[in-house]
Amino acid sequence: MIEIPSDLHPDLVPLAFLLGNWAGAGVSDFPGAEKCNFGQEVTFSHDGRDFLEYVSHTWVLDDEGKQVRPLETETGYWRIDKDRKVEVVMARDQGVIEIWYGELADQKPQIDLVTDAVARTAASGPYSGGKRLYGYVKSDLMWVGEKATPEVELRPYMSAHLKKVVTPEEVAEMARNLPDMPDDGIAFFK
Structure with a gap:
């Protein structure tokens, strides 16, 4: 279920499905980079x-699912207008700044984005643009990214399947708001 915080800016209600902490795993594969x-x-x-x-x-x-080393960090800001147009400003630790534009799909929580502008530092390596698709599917967040360089045409390079993370604070809040239940708890389901 998608919750809409009472203090969420009204313009952001269509993006409420993104809110929260998410964790999961994915695959990275691009020519010239480690798969x-x-x-x-x-x-x-x-x-x-x-x-x-x-x-x-x-x-x-690694093959057992244990962390080996950092791969990439991104930070940014997402906005949406009344016509469901989405804009994202993103910075990556690899020395890349991107402006993304896209659209929230009608009748489903899915966002298609494409880069409009890319700025790179000299150390960043080749990159000329990308596309991303984000979707909220059965309470999970999934995404796939495509990437292009001067040498490689636009192609998928990363995708992930993420699940909502419940923090200890959220568990405590849920516990405070539980209705009174009989000692055995079974009556709650009747």
């Missing part, structure tokens, strides 16, 4: 203004 499985933690948060704050950390996983 690997990766873990990911993503947070979409808000402070009442008309944007969502986005932070993503990924790390390489």
Whole structure:
């Protein structure tokens, strides 16, 4: 179920499905780069203004699913207008700044994005643009990213399946708001 915080800016209600802490795993595969499985933690948060704050950390996983080393960090800001047009400003630790534009699909929580502008530092390596698709599927967040360089045409390079993370604070809040239940708890289901 998608919850809409009471202090969420009204313009952001269509993006409420993104809010929260997410964690999961995915696959990275692009010519000239190491093919690997990766873990990911993503947070979409808000402070009442008309944007969502986005932070993503990924790390390489070994064959047993254990963290090996950091892979990539992204941070950014997401906005949406009344016509369901989405804009994202994103910075990556690899020395890349991107502006993404896209659209929230009609009648489903899915966002298609494409880069409009890319700025790179000299150390960042080749990159000329990308596409991303984010979707909320059966209470999970899934995404796939495509990437292009001057040498490689646009092609998929990363995808992940993320689940909502419940924090200890959220568990405590749920516990405080539980209805009175009989000692055996079974009556709650009758």
